[in-house]
Amino acid sequence: MNIEHFAHETGQAVRRYEYDDHSMLAVDFGPRSEATVDLVGGTVIVVDGGDQYELELPDDAGDAHTFMKNGVLTIELEADL
Template sequence: MKLDRFTTETDGPVRRYEYDDSSMLAVDFGPRHDASVDLVDGTVIVVDGDDQYELELPQGAGDAHTFIKNGVLTVEVEADQ
């Protein structure tokens, strides 16, 4: 996942976890109750009021699951089998 630009645009900490068959990214946006997340053509899009953040998933990534809860964005990407 391309994190360099994404992490400079957010204020909260970013953590990345690697597993044998998947990886997970957690980004703390803080207590933002109106933030939403969507996944469109391999791009994770977070909208928070007037702010928008985008994160491109790696080429060849398998299934991806995204959700945001209590201001923490979680992106789970399964390895392409």
């Protein structure tokens, strides 16, 4: 599922930030969340308790980096320069 569909389906707020050399997506799972994240190819896999979400990155996404801190998933996408 893509990020927009995930946000609509789960009611999660997804914010996108654009910079000159990269863009960033942030999803707040809540401060009590113990979610973990992994990146496999073009898919971000989030496991939160008994739920698992597979989020497809855009086809034109450059290198991606993901991390989870205090219940906030951050996906950084490098621009293709």
